[in-house]
Amino acid sequence: MPKVSQEHLERRRQQILDAAAGCFARQGFHATSMQDIFAAAGLSAGAVYRYFPSKTELIRAIAAEALAQALPALDSAAGQDAGLPGVLAALVAELGAGRLARLRPVFLQVWAEAVRDEELAKLARSTLGLLLARIRVLLDRLAGQGRIPPGTDTDAAAWLILALLQGYVIQLTVLGDVPPEQVRASAAALLRQT
Amino acid sequence: MPKVSQEHLERRRQQILDAAAGCFARQGFHATSMQDIFAAAGLSAGAVYRYFPSKTELIRAIAAEALAQALPALDSAAGQDAGLPGVLAALVAELGAGRLARLRPVFLQVWAEAVRDEELAKLARSTLGLLLARIRVLLDRLAGQGRIPPGTDTDAAAWLILALLQGYVIQLTVLGDVPPEQVRASAAALLRQT
Amino acid sequence: MPKVSQEHLERRRQQILDAAAGCFARQGFHATSMQDIFAAAGLSAGAVYRYFPSKTELIRAIAAEALAQALPALDSAAGQDAGLPGVLAALVAELGAGRLARLRPVFLQVWAEAVRDEELAKLARSTLGLLLARIRVLLDRLAGQGRIPPGTDTDAAAWLILALLQGYVIQLTVLGDVPPEQVRASAAALLRQT
Amino acid sequence: MPKVSQEHLERRRQQILDAAAGCFARQGFHATSMQDIFAAAGLSAGAVYRYFPSKTELIRAIAAEALAQALPALDSAAGQDAGLPGVLAALVAELGAGRLARLRPVFLQVWAEAVRDEELAKLARSTLGLLLARIRVLLDRLAGQGRIPPGTDTDAAAWLILALLQGYVIQLTVLGDVPPEQVRASAAALLRQT
DNA sequence: TATGAATGAGCGTTCATTCAT
DNA sequence: AATGAATGAACGCTCATTCAT
Numbered sequence: 126m127p128k129v130s131q132e133h134l135e136r137r138r139q140q141i142l143d144a145a146a147g148c149f150a151r152q153g154f155h156a157t158s159m160q161d162i163f164a165a166a167g168l169s170a171g172a173v174y175r176y177f178p179s180k181t182e183l184i185r186a187i188a189a190e191a192l193a194q195a196l197p198a199l200d201s202a203a204g205q206d207a208g209l210p211g212v213l214a215a216l217v218a219e220l221g222a223g224r225l226a227r228l229r230p231v232f233l234q235v236w237a238e239a240v241r242d243e244e245l246a247k248l249a250r251s252t253l254g255l256l257l258a259r260i261r262v263l264l265d266r267l268a269g270q271g272r273i274p275p276g277t278d279t280d281a282a283a284w285l286i287l288a289l290l291q292g293y294v295i296q297l298t299v300l301g302d303v304p305p306e307q308v309r310a311s312a313a314a315l316l317r318q319t
Numbered sequence: 320m321p322k323v324s325q326e327h328l329e330r331r332r333q334q335i336l337d338a339a340a341g342c343f344a345r346q347g348f349h350a351t352s353m354q355d356i357f358a359a360a361g362l363s364a365g366a367v368y369r370y371f372p373s374k375t376e377l378i379r380a381i382a383a384e385a386l387a388q389a390l391p392a393l394d395s396a397a398g399q400d401a402g403l404p405g406v407l408a409a410l411v412a413e414l415g416a417g418r419l420a421r422l423r424p425v426f427l428q429v430w431a432e433a434v435r436d437e438e439l440a441k442l443a444r445s446t447l448g449l450l451l452a453r454i455r456v457l458l459d460r461l462a463g464q465g466r467i468p469p470g471t472d473t474d475a476a477a478w479l480i481l482a483l484l485q486g487y488v489i490q491l492t493v494l495g496d497v498p499p500e501q502v503r504a505s506a507a508a509l510l511r512q513t
Numbered sequence: 514m515p516k517v518s519q520e521h522l523e524r525r526r527q528q529i530l531d532a533a534a535g536c537f538a539r540q541g542f543h544a545t546s547m548q549d550i551f552a553a554a555g556l557s558a559g560a561v562y563r564y565f566p567s568k569t570e571l572i573r574a575i576a577a578e579a580l581a582q583a584l585p586a587l588d589s590a591a592g593q594d595a596g597l598p599g600v601l602a603a604l605v606a607e608l609g610a611g612r613l614a615r616l617r618p619v620f621l622q623v624w625a626e627a628v629r630d631e632e633l634a635k636l637a638r639s640t641l642g643l644l645l646a647r648i649r650v651l652l653d654r655l656a657g658q659g660r661i662p663p664g665t666d667t668d669a670a671a672w673l674i675l676a677l678l679q680g681y682v683i684q685l686t687v688l689g690d691v692p693p694e695q696v697r698a699s700a701a702a703l704l705r706q707t
Numbered sequence: 708m709p710k711v712s713q714e715h716l717e718r719r720r721q722q723i724l725d726a727a728a729g730c731f732a733r734q735g736f737h738a739t740s741m742q743d744i745f746a747a748a749g750l751s752a753g754a755v756y757r758y759f760p761s762k763t764e765l766i767r768a769i770a771a772e773a774l775a776q777a778l779p780a781l782d783s784a785a786g787q788d789a790g791l792p793g794v795l796a797a798l799v800a801e802l803g804a805g806r807l808a809r810l811r812p813v814f815l816q817v818w819a820e821a822v823r824d825e826e827l828a829k830l831a832r833s834t835l836g837l838l839l840a841r842i843r844v845l846l847d848r849l850a851g852q853g854r855i856p857p858g859t860d861t862d863a864a865a866w867l868i869l870a871l872l873q874g875y876v877i878q879l880t881v882l883g884d885v886p887p888e889q890v891r892a893s894a895a896a897l898l899r900q901t
Numbered sequence: 902t903a904t905g906a907a908t909g910a911g912c913g914t915t916c917a918t919t920c921a922t
Numbered sequence: 923a924a925t926g927a928a929t930g931a932a933c934g935c936t937c938a939t940t941c942a943t
Contacts, residue, residue, distance in 0.1 A: 129905085129906070129943085133906095134906090137906090150434075151434075152434075152435055153349075153431060153432065153434060153435050154349075155347075155348075155349030155350070156349070156435055158932080158933065158934080159933080159934055159935080160932090160933085160934090168907080168908095169907060169908045169909060170908085170909070170910095170934090170935070170936085171906090171907060171908055171909070171935095171936080171937080172906075172907050172908075174934095174935065174936080175905095175906070175907075179934080179935080180934065180935090230431075230434045233427075233430055233431045233434065234431050236427055236431070236489050236492065236493055237347060237424075237427045237428050237430070237431035237432075238347065238431075239492070239493050240344075240345075240346075240347060240424045240427065240492060241346055241347050241350055246493060249493045250493060250494055253490070253493065253494065284490075285483065287486065287490075288482070288483050288485075288486025288487050288489075288490060289479065289482050289483055289486060290486070291482075291485065291486035291489045291490070292481065292482025292483060292484070292485035292486040293482050295430050295482075295485045295489075296447070296478075296481075296482060296485070298430065298433070298434060299430055299433050299440060299443045299444060299447065300444055300447065327923095328923095331923095352915080352916055352917080353916070353917055353918080354915095354916070354917090357926095362924085362925095363924060363925045363926055364917090364918075364919085364925080364926065364927095365919085365920085365923090365924055365925055365926070366923075366924055366925075368917095368918070368919080369923075369924075373917080373918080374916095374917065374918090521902095525902095538822075539822075540822075540823060541737075541819065541820065541822060541823050542737075543735075543736075543737030543738070544737070544823055546936080546937060546938080547937070547938055547939080548936095548937070548938090551905095556903085556904095557903060557904045557905055558904080558905065558906095558938090558939075558940085559902090559903060559904055559905070559940085559941085560902080560903055560904075562938095562939070562940080563902075563903075567938080567939080568937095568938065568939090618819075618822045621815075621818055621819045621822065622819050624815055624819070624877050624880065624881055625735060625812075625815045625816050625818070625819035625820075626735065626819075627880070627881050628732075628733075628734075628735060628812045628815065628880060629734055629735055629738055634881060637881045638881060638882055641878070641881065641882065672878075673871065675874065675878075676870070676871050676873075676874025676875050676877075676878060677867065677870050677871055677874060678874070679870075679873065679874035679877045679878070680869065680870025680871060680872070680873035680874040681870055683818050683870075683873045683877075684835070684866075684869075684870060684873070686818065686821070686822060687818055687821050687828060687831045687832060687835065688832055688835065711922085711926085711927070715927095716927090719927090740911080740912065740913080741912080741913055741914080742911090742912085742913090750928080750929095751928060751929045751930055752913090752914075752915085752929085752930065752931095753914095753915080753916080753927090753928060753929055753930070754927075754928050754929075756913095756914070756915080757926095757927070757928075761913080761914080762913065762914090
């Protein structure tokens with residue numbers, strides 16, 4: 126007979142993840158001490174270690190959670206039946222001020238840390254693969270609807286869009302603010318779409 | 320009269336920077352200890368601290384050096400009088416296997432660390448600004464030569480190209496290898512240039 | 514009226530002692546965590562703490578139990594009406610492979626820990642005293658039967674035999690295996706008994 | 708060019724070993740914290756860790772040093788051309804109040820810890836082997852001089868003497884004080900030597 | 902009676918930095 | 923100019939113990 130409900134355990138876990146995500150976004154993985162996380166979560170060392178066996182595992186859990194959020198954001202942007210510029214603008218808005226905005230520094234941290242932690246690299250690679258596939262599907266649909274130029278290599282285009290979004294994450298985070306209209310303009314300029 | 324030549328000092332400084340760059344590329348800023356750098360440089364703690372007053376300053380110096388290398392790479396790629404796809408391909412080759420390849424992980428580290436270190440952020444911002452300006456100049460020249468579609472918003476396009484390159488840095492580093500042809504294809508697909 | 518029988522309580526207590534003895538024998542007092550004991554006993558922290566108020570008290574209980582087992586082993590060896598070499602051989606067999614074998618590491622732990630815990634030292638001292646007295650009784654009986662050389666200082670001899678057995682505990686535990694025949698031969702050699 | 712002399716380094720190392728030996732003798736390996744050792748040695752954490760890479764290695768070094776001291780003690784006792792009781796009495800005096808007295812609790816700790824640390828077990832085993840061999844040599848010499856009964860199995864007798872000494876270490880440490888005369892009497896009683 | 906989530910002091914260890922030589 | 927021994931605050935983590943359920 127469990128002492129507390131499964132639900133309570135899940136809530137605690139999320140409480141820790143939320144606190145850690147905040148710390149990591151603000152200070153990066155390495156400049157955040159476990160003590161910082163204990164304080165942010167309002168829990169003791171032992172309590173946090175009951176849910177995550179090490180700082181490394183906590184980082185991986187945060188990374189998994191953050192990367193996982195990118196997929197529904199893409200889906201929701203793609204689902205609005207807009208043209209490509211519209212989809213990009215929606216994504217960019219999401220990254221700039223939406224729910225993904227908070228996670229931007231975490232994305233950067235994960236990519237930087239992937240150099241050292243193969244587990245993190247795997248995570249990042251698989252997420253990138255999923256995103257790429259979904260973008261391809263979107264492009265194929267748009268091609269079928271005649272909304273992108275005929276003959277477009279959707280495979281290559283999907284990669285380009287992903288790189289564009291990743292670059293935007295860096296820009297937003299480093300420059301502080303890149304106006305979303307600029308992205309829209311950029312996309313429009315080169316895509317010459319409506 | 321100094322005991323040793325200015326030249327000697329400069330050589331020592333570079334020796335330390337090279338050793339540190341190697342460590343940082345391999346393990347990241349935070350997982351590299353100063354002791355790692357002493358060992359890699361073959362120097363004592365005191366010797367290194369004579370040239371750099373703290374680890375933070377050493378990181379900033381490395382960042383400045385790494386970012387500075389991006390400009391000549393862009394210039395050399397732009398100077399070959401190729402079309403845009405050619406320029407992009409040259410840059411991508413440089414990032415994938417050229418002199419910039421070694422620095423890719425450092426770029427990532429710098430962008431990730433910029434969140435915490437405003438000095439680093441400034442450095443990154445100014446470099447990004449310089450790159451953007453140079454790309455704009457290139458595009459204007461290509462527009463003047465009729466090698467990119469008339470009416471292209473070169474400002475917006477420059478930003479897009481920079482984001483694309485940054486995304487490529489992430490991809491290369493996280494995925495391990497993105498074939499350069501793919502970038503060329505991507506660019507060609509969307510730019511519909513020769 | 515108690516909720517559960519006295520018998521149940523006793524069984525639980527023994528269950529914990531058995532689990533703890535196993536852990537302590539394998540890993541020593543200090544390298545065994547209370548969590549190890551909870552797991553080995555298949556009980557919760559709270560359950561164990563209901564029976565033993567602290568790790569220290571649990572250690573003392575284990576020590577008392579282990580030391581107490583030495584007395585019946587000596588009695589049973591002495592009761593077989595063998596000469597001194599036979600008695601020693603029986604004891605050594607008991608320590609080497611009999612019921613006392615499992616407790617050998619615990620004996621060592623107790624002696625080592627007695628340096629720090631006066632309670633444990635008292636326990637060890639009183640057991641040593643009891644053993645000494647019983648060995649003396651045995652020797653007096655053998656002397657009366659003319660089975661040890663006349664004029665033997667039984668007091669001194671008892672002490673020697675106890676030391677011999679303690680040394681054997683160390684040897685068995687550290688060397689892994691000292692053949693029992695060697696002890697018999699040793700004893701015979703110096704006692705020149707049949 | 709070394710910063711300080713080899714001699715200085717050796718002195719520091721010994722300073723740490725001495726401090727640690729004192730702590731370990733007083734409180735045992737596990738109840739002694741590294742902080743205790745820093746304080747006892749009058750050094751910082753970093754300084755101690757420059758000489759010993761871990762607490763485990765420090766324990767092993769202490770064990771090696773302590774065990775090594777047993778050999779010269781035996782040699783010096785054996786070298787006085789006394790009969791066996793005299794040699795035993797000398798050893799016992801050494802263990803009771805001589806230079807080995809301080810190390811008695813450390814011996815106990817090593818034997819107890821050998822259960823867990825195979826490296827320590829190896830150390831203890833090899834020392835035991837050396838002691839055994841030296842005792843055998845001593846007995847053979849005494850046998851040649853006719854100072855022990857003819858026909859004595861010196862191999863078996865050597866083992867017995869070693870066990871006796873080990874038992875005495877336990878007794879002294881646990882009981883606090885066993886009068887050396889008792890050992891002499893014990894030995895005399897059973898050896899019936901002059 | 903029994904559970905097990907939670908506590909938090911304290912552990913062993915690292916590492917940026919200093920300074921006597 | 924260069925060394926490297928030394929510092930000590932701070933790190934990630936453990937574990938004996940408690941107590942609401």
